[in-house]
Amino acid sequence: MPTATPISxxxxxxxxxxxxxxxxxxxxxxxxxxxxxxMGIPCxxxxxxxxxxxxxxxxxxxxxxxDGHLGARGGTxxxxxxxxxxxxxxxxGIEPGGYLLxxxxxxxxxxxxxxxITVIGVPLTAICNREYTDPRQxxxxxxxxxxxxxxxxxxxxxxxxxxLIGEQYKGKxxxxxxxxxxxxxxxxxxxxxxxxxxxxxxxxxDKVGDRxxxxxxxxxxxxxxxxxxxxxxxxxxxPSSSLADAFTRHCARLRVDPETKQAKYAIIQAEDELxxxxxxxxxxxxxxRAFTATSGPGISLMxxxxxxxxxxxxxxxxxxxxxxxxxTGMPTRTQQCDIISCAYASHGDTKHVLLFPEDxxxxxxxxxxxxxxxxxxxxxxxxxxxxxxxxxxxxCRPFKWDDAKVYDRGKVMTAAELEAGKDFGRYLDVDGDGxxxxxxxxxxxxxxxxxxxxxxxxxxxxxxxxxGPYVDNMQRLxxxxxxAKDLVPRPLIANASKPTKYGVIYFGSTSPAMDExxxxxxxxxxxxxxxxxxxxxxxxxxxxxxxxxxxxFVVEQNRDAQLRSLIVNEVGIDPVRLVPILHxxxxxxxxxxxAKAIGDHLDALKVTPLKVVS
Amino acid sequence: MTYLxxxxxxxxxxxxxxxxxxxxxxxxxxxxxxxxCGHDSITAAIIQACFELSIEPHRVAxxxxxxxxxxxxxxxxxxxxxFNSVHGRMPSVLTGANLANRDLIYLGVSGDGDxxxxxxxxxxxxxxxxxNMVYIVENNGVYGxxxxxxxxxxxRGSKSKRGMMNTDNSIDLVAMALQLGASFVARSFSGDKHQxxxxxxAAIAHKGAAFIDVISPCVAFNNHAGSTKSFDFVREHNExxxxxxxxxxxxxxxxxxEPGTVEVVEQHDGSRLALRKLAADYDVHDRTAALxxxxxxxxxxxxxxxxxxxxxxxxxxxxHLRTVKAPLNTLGEKDLCPGQSALDKINxxxx
Numbered sequence: 001m002p003t004a005t006p007i008s009x010x011x012x013x014x015x016x017x018x019x020x021x022x023x024x025x026x027x028x029x030x031x032x033x034x035x036x037x038x039m040g041i042p043c044x045x046x047x048x049x050x051x052x053x054x055x056x057x058x059x060x061x062x063x064x065x066x067d068g069h070l071g072a073r074g075g076t077x078x079x080x081x082x083x084x085x086x087x088x089x090x091x092x093g094i095e096p097g098g099y100l101l102x103x104x105x106x107x108x109x110x111x112x113x114x115x116x117i118t119v120i121g122v123p124l125t126a127i128c129n130r131e132y133t134d135p136r137q138x139x140x141x142x143x144x145x146x147x148x149x150x151x152x153x154x155x156x157x158x159x160x161x162x163x164l165i166g167e168q169y170k171g172k173x174x175x176x177x178x179x180x181x182x183x184x185x186x187x188x189x190x191x192x193x194x195x196x197x198x199x200x201x202x203x204x205x206d207k208v209g210d211r212x213x214x215x216x217x218x219x220x221x222x223x224x225x226x227x228x229x230x231x232x233x234x235x236x237x238x239p240s241s242s243l244a245d246a247f248t249r250h251c252a253r254l255r256v257d258p259e260t261k262q263a264k265y266a267i268i269q270a271e272d273e274l275x276x277x278x279x280x281x282x283x284x285x286x287x288x289r290a291f292t293a294t295s296g297p298g299i300s301l302m303x304x305x306x307x308x309x310x311x312x313x314x315x316x317x318x319x320x321x322x323x324x325x326x327x328t329g330m331p332t333r334t335q336q337c338d339i340i341s342c343a344y345a346s347h348g349d350t351k352h353v354l355l356f357p358e359d360x361x362x363x364x365x366x367x368x369x370x371x372x373x374x375x376x377x378x379x380x381x382x383x384x385x386x387x388x389x390x391x392x393x394x395x396c397r398p399f400k401w402d403d404a405k406v407y408d409r410g411k412v413m414t415a416a417e418l419e420a421g422k423d424f425g426r427y428l429d430v431d432g433d434g435x436x437x438x439x440x441x442x443x444x445x446x447x448x449x450x451x452x453x454x455x456x457x458x459x460x461x462x463x464x465x466x467x468g469p470y471v472d473n474m475q476r477l478x479x480x481x482x483x484a485k486d487l488v489p490r491p492l493i494a495n496a497s498k499p500t501k502y503g504v505i506y507f508g509s510t511s512p513a514m515d516e517x518x519x520x521x522x523x524x525x526x527x528x529x530x531x532x533x534x535x536x537x538x539x540x541x542x543x544x545x546x547x548x549x550x551x552x553f554v555v556e557q558n559r560d561a562q563l564r565s566l567i568v569n570e571v572g573i574d575p576v577r578l579v580p581i582l583h584x585x586x587x588x589x590x591x592x593x594x595a596k597a598i599g600d601h602l603d604a605l606k607v608t609p610l611k612v613v614s
Numbered sequence: 615m616t617y618l619x620x621x622x623x624x625x626x627x628x629x630x631x632x633x634x635x636x637x638x639x640x641x642x643x644x645x646x647x648x649x650x651c652g653h654d655s656i657t658a659a660i661i662q663a664c665f666e667l668s669i670e671p672h673r674v675a676x677x678x679x680x681x682x683x684x685x686x687x688x689x690x691x692x693x694x695x696x697f698n699s700v701h702g703r704m705p706s707v708l709t710g711a712n713l714a715n716r717d718l719i720y721l722g723v724s725g726d727g728d729x730x731x732x733x734x735x736x737x738x739x740x741x742x743x744x745x746n747m748v749y750i751v752e753n754n755g756v757y758g759x760x761x762x763x764x765x766x767x768x769x770r771g772s773k774s775k776r777g778m779m780n781t782d783n784s785i786d787l788v789a790m791a792l793q794l795g796a797s798f799v800a801r802s803f804s805g806d807k808h809q810x811x812x813x814x815x816a817a818i819a820h821k822g823a824a825f826i827d828v829i830s831p832c833v834a835f836n837n838h839a840g841s842t843k844s845f846d847f848v849r850e851h852n853e854x855x856x857x858x859x860x861x862x863x864x865x866x867x868x869x870x871x872e873p874g875t876v877e878v879v880e881q882h883d884g885s886r887l888a889l890r891k892l893a894a895d896y897d898v899h900d901r902t903a904a905l906x907x908x909x910x911x912x913x914x915x916x917x918x919x920x921x922x923x924x925x926x927x928x929x930x931x932x933x934h935l936r937t938v939k940a941p942l943n944t945l946g947e948k949d950l951c952p953g954q955s956a957l958d959k960i961n962x963x964x965x
Contacts, residue, residue, distance in 0.1 A: 037965075212964035222960065228950040230942040231713045233706075254952045262938040264949050266713040271739040275706040278699070278736070282710025285697060286675070286718075287943035290710060304700050398961040401954045407947055440943065441675045441695030441711070442718050449672060451688055453698040463688075 004096040004116035008199035011041050011066035013077040015150075015200075018090045019143075020083050022054030028143035029060040030393070031164050032150065036064055037213055037395065038160035040205040044070035044512070046392050046588060051238060051331040057086045066207055070359075070395060071513030072588040078154070078200055080146060082124075087112065099198055101149065103142075120194060122149050122186075131185060141182040148186020152196040157204065158187060212360075212398050216389035217293075219360035220319055221246035222399065223367020224291055225254055228407050229317070231290035233268045233279035235298065238331045239387040240321035243293035244269075273298035277305040277316065284315040285452060287412070287440035289371045291317035296325045296338045299345065306380055307346025308454045310477075313427070313436070315374035315381075315410070318342075319367070322386040324586045333586025334387035336508055339562035342382045343536055349474065351481050353488060354382045354536040358511035359389060361396035362534075366489065368401075375410035377484055378438060386557070388509040388588040411437045418447040426450045426461040427473060434480030481537055488535035491542055496527035502602065503529040503549040504581075505542070507563060510555055513591045520595035526602040528553075536566060543571045546578070551605075553598050555581040557589050620644055632668040640664045640671055642692040646685070652804035652830030652845075653682060653752045657689045659807050660721070660750075663814035664691065667862060674719045675711055679704040679733060682759055683725030683752035683830075691721075702733025705740035705749070709931070712745050715941040716932050719818060720747040727757050730766040730785045737787070741794040741823045746930035748817040749796075749825045751787055752804070754832035755843035762835035773840030786912065788922065791825040792905050797928035798824035799904070800921045803848050804831070812858040812887075813921060819862070819885040822928030829917065853911050855896050855920035859888040879924055889921060898924055 007013070015032075019025035026047070033045040043064045050056040063073050078099045081090045087102075094100060096116045102108075104121025113119050124145055128138040151158045162180055169175040190196055221243050224232070234244040248267055255264045270276040276292040283290035294302070299320055309316045322338045324330035342354055355370060357363040363385060370381040413424055418439070424447065427436050436459075439448040450461040458469040506514045511532060521528055531545045546552050546567070554564040561580035568575045581597045583589040620641060628636040640661040645654050664671065671693040678684035680701035687696045699707045708722045722740075729737040729751050740749070755768040762775055766785045773779055791799045798820040802810040810828065817824035829848050831837045837844045842851075856877075863884030877898065879887040889898060897903055904923045911918045938945075 210961075210965075212961050214964045226951050226957075228945075228947065230945060230950065231710060233710065254956060255950070257938060260938070261936070263936050264938050264942070264945055266932075266935050266937055266942060268709070268713070268743070270706065271735055274703060275709075275736055275739065278703045278706025279710030279713070281699075282677070282697070282707035282712075283714040283942075284710070285707070286711040286714035288710075288714030290714070305703065308700055399957050401951070401957050403953050405947075405951075439695075440715075442673055442715065445670060445672045446693055449693050449695050451696040451698065454700060455698070 002097065002116050002118055006099070006118050006199045007077055007095065007097040009077070010201050010203050011064055011205060013064050013200045014073055014075060015062045015064070015078045015080065016076040016090070016093070017060040017080045018083045018086050019058050019060065020085070021049060021052060021056050021058040023143070024140045025058070025082065025143045026060070027168070028147050029062075031161060031168065032147050033062045033393070034164050034213065035156055035160040036062070036202060037208050038164065039157050039202055040208050041066055041202060042068045042070065042207050042395055044394060046072060046388070048587070049332050057083050064202070066205055068207060069512065069516040069591065071516055072590045074590040074592045080150070082146070091117075099200065101146065101153070118198065120153070120198070122146070122189060122194075127185060127189065141178070144179050144182040145186035148183040149190040151183070152187050152190035153194065153198050155197045155201045155203070157202075158183070208395065210398055211395045213393050213395050214360045215242065215391060215393055216357070216360040216363045216385050217243035217321060217391060218246040219399070220357070220363040220367040220383060220385060220390070222250050223364040224317070224371070225250045226364070226401055227289065227368030227371035229289045229291050229371060230265050231280065231283035231288045232265070232292070233270050233276040233290070234293050235270050235273045235276050237295045237298050239323055239391045240293040240295045240298070240319065242391060243319055243321060273301040274305065277302040277318070280316045281305055281309050281314050284374070285441070289317070289375070291319060291370075293319040293321065295321050295323050296341070297328065299338055299341055303346045306352070307348060307350055309380045310346065310350045310352065311348075311454055312452050313378040313438070314452070315378055317370045317374050317381050317383065319383045319385060321390040322384065324584070330586045332387070334509070334588055335557050335584055335586065336384070336386055336510075337558040337562065337584070338384070339558070339566060342384065343566055351537070352380055352382055353377065353484050354384050355489065356384050356507040356534050357389065358508060358532065359396045360394050361399065363389060364399050369489070372408040373484075373487060376408050376435070376487060377480060378410060378435060379480070384508060386509050411435055413437045413439050413443075413448060415444045418444045424448050425459045427457065427476070428459045429476050429479065433483040434476045434478070435483060485537045485539055488537070488539070490539050491534055491545070492532045493541070493545065494530040496522070496529050498527050500527035500529055501550040502526070502552070503531060503545060504553040504555060504598065505531045505533055505545070505563070505567070506555040507533045510557060510589050513589050513594055514555060516591035517594035517598070520591060521599050521602070524595070524599045524603070526599065528598070533563070538567065538571055542567065543573070546571065546573050551577055551579055553579045553581050553601070555589070555594055557583050559584045631665055633670065635665065635668070635671075637661055637665040639693070640691055642687070642689040645689045647682060648834050650833040651682070652754060652832070653686050654689070655804040655807065656750065656752050656810070656828050656830055657686050659810040659814055661690050662807070662811050663818065666811070667815055667818060669719065669818070673717075674721055676721045676723065677704050677708045677711060678723040679725070679728035681725040681728050681757070683723055684728060686752070687723050702728050702731070703736055704728065705733065705736035705745075708747055709740050709743065709745050712747060712931065714943045716746070716937065717941050720745070722747050722749045724749070724751050726751060726753045726755060726765040726767040726787075730787055734766070734785070738790065738794050741791055741796040741825060744795070744797065744823045744928070744930050744934065746821055746932070747823060748814065749823065750814075751827050752830045753787070753827050753843070754830050754836050755841070756832050756836040758832050758835055769842040772842045773838070775835050775838055786908070787825070788827045789905060789908055792901055792908070792923055795823075796825045797822035797925035799923040800825070801827045801829070801917070801919045803829045803852060803919055805845060805849065806852075806919070809854065809857060809919060812860040815860040816858060816881070816885070816887050816921065819860070819881050819883055820924065820928065821882040822925065822930050848917060851915055851917050853916040853918050855891075855893050855907070855918055855922065856898070857890040857892065858921055859890070861886045861888065882928065887921065887924070892920075898922070899926060
């Protein structure tokens with residue numbers, strides 16, 4: 001018997017699989033997570049993987065939460081330790097009273113275990129060696145066998161797993177039966193030899209509802225399809241490559257003319273990120289909706305072109321799936337670390353529009369909206385995803401589209417308008433919103449042509465190095481940026497149940513952890529108003545939110561408090577009033593981390609009066 | 615100054631093309647390059663070629679990088695949209711523009727610094743993709759705007775104006791273009807408009823990646839003794855492989871060719887190139903032989919000019935990508951947005 005009481009919980013625990021990458025564990029683990037969703041229980045899986053194809057440690061963590069907490073929690077209740085290389089560390093990560101499932105084919109000394117956990121050994125290798133002769137099958141089916149063991153241990157609906165196996169191998173039907181057989185080998189072994197169930201159990205629920213389970217990159221790519229993107233130019237880089245891959249897949253299904261089989265899109269895998277953004281800018285200059293997908297190092301390479309697009313006022317959409325920097329950093333770990341490098345990308349005075357989706361559903365919405373904003377504002381729009389949202393399946397509300405929606409192509413002067421004698425000045429602020437009219441190349445034989453350049457020019461696009469027209473133009477660009485404040489998605493505010501002097505600002509993938517942390521902070525007796533910032537430039541409500549509170553915590557996943565710097569810089573706030581809460585070890589931020597950091601801070605602020613004055 | 619407009623006055627007797635335009639309608643603003651610059655002759659050749667082809671000026675998109683050569687698009691086709699992009703990156707901007715609207719003519723103008731140094735990567739990749747364009751390098755072997763540094767096309771052993779010897783090997787963009795799969799490869803000389811104008815016309819009619827290297831002496835920094843890109847040197851060492859006559863498809867086919875010395879090449883759009891061969895054994899469809907011919911003559915210090923290679927059945931990037939006939943920039947919601955019904959199915963597949 002373990003020295004700590006074994007954890008006993010229903011529909012609320014964390015299972016972590018430790019595997020070796022390239023061993024085929026990913027699909028078995030994903031099936032495990034999907035089966036839980038099929039039981040109506042919300043869960044959030046996360047891949048923790050190396051920048052490598054075969055042989056290095058990889059983990060898959062499934063947080064089961066009937067309450068719907070989809071952020072990372074931290075800690076492991078049940079460890080499925082399949083990687084001898086990380087065995088010791090994996091065991092150390094189990095919560096007291098937790099459980100360990102391991103391959104007991106080779107006896108291990110007691111010193112390899114802990115006495116405060118329940119150790120469950122299954123001779124997986126021995127079983128596989130007995131059942132299969134092909135070495136590849138031995139490896140692959142081992143994964144399904146441990147899923148079978150788990151179905152018995154935590155009372156998982158085995159029918160749900162069988163159904164998923166059927167769906168997964170549809171079309172490759174001869175794989176269905178052997179997989180189901182392997183599942184039952186594991187399940188039968190557990191039923192016969194182990195104490196089933198353990199303290200962690202699943203019970204059917206109805207908390208999943210109509211939600212969908214999808215990766216942020218796939219969702220953002222679908223947003224690009226719905227947003228009317230026709231040109232995609234990209235260069236492979238983790239963790240953004242799957243966005244371009246998904247766009248390719250979506251287009252093959254949704255954008256091919258059924259009769260002619262011709263493509264209503266063009267996708268180029270460019271030679272580097274410079275060429276990717278160059279193609280996007282060329283295409284958008286010529287009136288197509290175009291985007292690229294990249295990560296931090298790609299953003300660094302694109303700097304010169306981003307400045308050109310800003311100054312020459314060419315629409316562009318850039319999906320930045322952020323990973324831990326600087327330099328190559330931790331390519332397969334998550335961070336929100338490109339905020340400053342995107343907001344002020346390129347040399348000279350520049351400012352760019354950023355969107356911060358919190359999950360795949362919002363990645364879809366903003367992925368589409370970015371194209372309207374780019375055309376309306378004639379400037380680059382950054383959709384700031386990160387590895388946590390982009391490369392993990394997340395439960396989220398279903399995708400929605402208003403069929404009555406018409407694309408906003410912005411201010412484009414037509415041949416008819418030119419013919420009618422409408423005055424065309426490419427950089428002329430006709431409406432006072434800082435946004436000029438443009439023409440597409442080839443519009444009119446004698447009117448409306450202009451020369452696009454990165455050099456300074458006057459309102460009619462004529463080259464000039466005169467100070468006056470230069471300043472005039474730079475001021476108009478600021479006016480345009482002000483216009484953007486009311487066009488981008490507004491911050492969302494959730495007030496505490498009682499009035500409070502404290503607030504918190506957060507954004508992007510921090511969202512689920514923050515929602516959960518609020519309850520934990522409240523349990524410590526503190527109230528906190530919340531603001532989720534969804535875009536830069538900041539709406540005026542960011543200013544008033546900070547003004548309305550004594551202290552505002554700014555929670556983000558980078559070392560240098562980049563969003564906080566942006567708020568201080570752009571809103572003109574006394575930095576002392578913005579308290580940074582920073583998580584940047586490459587793992588997704590957890591509710592436990594936020595609750596502790598903010599809770600400790602608020603505890604310290606609590607003043608106990610020495611004497612009550614009546 | 616580049617914004618100086620030329621007077622609009624046309625002499626009434628100026629010849630007109632089929633569209634009723636004179637060559638003045640194909641001009642841009644006044645050149646700000648040095649008097650006698652080879653680039654201005656190339657500008658004149660482009661104007662002449664577009665005039666003779668009766669191209670509607672606004673159906674051309676002219677795109678350049680940075681440098682003296684990249685300034686020239688302001689000096690021709692004033693009614694075309696132009697894009698002076700960033701140094702060495704014209705090819706990617708042009709590729710993107712071409713993807714957006716396959717119906718325009720794309721004229722990429724670059725220099726030897728722009729294409730052979732900072733932009734060598736983009737030069738290579740747009741050619742291997744087969745972007746339908748005319749890619750002209752105005753090659754003077756020198757950085758003009760920054761006052762006379764060697765470029766990567768400067769020959770080894772050539773002398774700069776300040777007496778420096780170039781010890782680096784030179785890059786031959788024509789050889790590279792052949793190796794990279796460009797489907798139309800030519801070299802010409804800015805001082806030879808009788809060769810250059812038909813070459814540009816043929817390149818415009820070609821459907822695929824057409825590359826023209828035009829040796830264009832820099833009067834300010836690379837036209838002295840010891841330079842291998844000076845007017846005198848190029849005139850003395852020019853080995854023209856053929857002379858080109860270009861006939862648009864609408865011209866009646868009644869030109870008489872002299873057997874043995876003339877080869878007729880038909881292009882996709884029905885236009886014909888008549889090659890008056892100077893080197894009798896030169897085969898304009900043999901990529902490998904073209905490379906050999908080029909290197910053989912280069913070793914002898916000769917600069918081979920003319921149409922060096924043209925692919926008979928060239929395909930462009932849009933053919934590779936199987937894109938729709940309508941320009942992508944004309945597609946609207948109906949073509950692009952699958953709507954809620956498709957989304958319902960996608961949602962269902964994600965549960």
